[in-house]
Amino acid sequence: MARRMLLSLLNGPIGRFVLGFLERVAPGQPGSLRILTYHRLESPDLFDQQMRFIAERFHVISMQELFDAGGSGSELPPNAVMITFDDAYEEFADHAWPILRRYQLPVTLFVPTAFPDNPDHQLWWDKLHHALTQTSRRGFIENGTYSYPLSTAKQRKAAYKQLRIYLKSVQHHEALAEVDRICQQLEVASTENDVLSWERLRQLAAEGVTLGAHTRNHPLLTQISLDEAVTEAVGSLADLENEIGDTLPIFAYPSGGHTKEIAEALKQAGFAFAFTTERGTNNMRQLRPQQMHRNNITPYASLSVLRAWLLIATVNPKQLLKRKKAA
Numbered sequence: 001m002a003r004r005m006l007l008s009l010l011n012g013p014i015g016r017f018v019l020g021f022l023e024r025v026a027p028g029q030p031g032s033l034r035i036l037t038y039h040r041l042e043s044p045d046l047f048d049q050q051m052r053f054i055a056e057r058f059h060v061i062s063m064q065e066l067f068d069a070g071g072s073g074s075e076l077p078p079n080a081v082m083i084t085f086d087d088a089y090e091e092f093a094d095h096a097w098p099i100l101r102r103y104q105l106p107v108t109l110f111v112p113t114a115f116p117d118n119p120d121h122q123l124w125w126d127k128l129h130h131a132l133t134q135t136s137r138r139g140f141i142e143n144g145t146y147s148y149p150l151s152t153a154k155q156r157k158a159a160y161k162q163l164r165i166y167l168k169s170v171q172h173h174e175a176l177a178e179v180d181r182i183c184q185q186l187e188v189a190s191t192e193n194d195v196l197s198w199e200r201l202r203q204l205a206a207e208g209v210t211l212g213a214h215t216r217n218h219p220l221l222t223q224i225s226l227d228e229a230v231t232e233a234v235g236s237l238a239d240l241e242n243e244i245g246d247t248l249p250i251f252a253y254p255s256g257g258h259t260k261e262i263a264e265a266l267k268q269a270g271f272a273f274a275f276t277t278e279r280g281t282n283n284m285r286q287l288r289p290q291q292m293h294r295n296n297i298t299p300y301a302s303l304s305v306l307r308a309w310l311l312i313a314t315v316n317p318k319q320l321l322k323r324k325k326a327a
Helices: 002-011 013-025 044-057 063-072 090-102 124-134 153-167 172-186 198-207 226-243 260-268 303-312 317-326
Strands: 032-038 080-086 108-111 140-142 147-149 210-213 250-252 273-275
Touching: 032 303, 044 090, 044 303, 063 210, 063 273, 080 090, 090 198, 108 198, 108 250, 124 153, 124 172, 140 172, 147 153, 153 172, 198 210, 198 226, 210 226, 226 250, 226 260, 260 273
Parallel strands: 032 080, 080 108, 108 210, 210 250, 250 273
Antiparallel strands: 140 147
C-alpha cells in the first residue's frame, strides 16, 4: 500500500515538480558514473521517453570510453551515464536498439552465450513463468518446502515471484531440476527461448552495439563452485570472441550475484570490468572495477521512477551508512 502511494505521488504533478527542483539543485559528483541496466521492455514508448530524457540531460558514455578513462585516469564528462542490457532478448534488437540509435546513445548488451541458436535451452525463469501462466491446472503447486495456490491469475503471479526467490536460494543444478519438475507437474510444454541468434548479434555488433560476457548458462555464480563460476565467465567471453571477433574483457554477473572471492577470480582471469546489480554511483577516483554498481530499471518503471533512481544513485547508500557510523 505504501509503495503504491509513493509511486502515485512520484508520478503525479507534485512528484514531477519535486524531481525537477532536485535535479536543478542536486550537486553533480565529479568523476562519478551512473550505470543503468535493463532486461525486458514492457513498453517501447515508455523506453523512448526515458531515452529522450537521458539524451537531453546526461552524457551517455560507451564501454570504450569507460576503458579509456579507467586506463588513463582521465575525468569522465559531467553527468556521465552508461546504458546496459542483460540477457540479449530479441526485443532488444526489435525495440530498444532502434530507439537508442535514434538518440545516438551507446549501449552494451551482455549475452548468455549458450542460448543463441539453441532454442530448446531456456532461461529457467522464463520457463517457469511460461508454465505458471499457461497451465490449465488449478489447486496448488508444492513440494516439501513450499505450497502456493494457483486458482487465480493473481495467485499464479505471486507463486512465480515467490518461486523465483526460493530457486535463487538453492544450488543452480537443484533450481534447474525443480523447474523441470514444476513444468511436468503443471503439464505445460516448453517454448523456444527468445534470445537473439548469433547472426543478429553479429549484425548488432557491426552497427555499434558493444557485446559483453554474461556466462554461458546464466547460473547465479554464488550457487555454483568458484571454479565453475570462472569457467562460465571465461567460456562466455571465448564464445563471443569466436562468434563476433575482438571483444572487450567485460562481464555482467547474472542477477548481480557475486562475492569478493568471485570478483578477485575474474580479475585474475583477465576481466577488466565486472558489473553487479547493486544500486549506487561509481566513483572513478575510488573505482572497484570488478564490482561496478548498476541500477536496474524494471519494465514497468515510469519516467518519474527513472528520474528518481538517477537522483538516488548519486549517493551510494552503503557510503552513507559508513559516514553515519564514522560520525
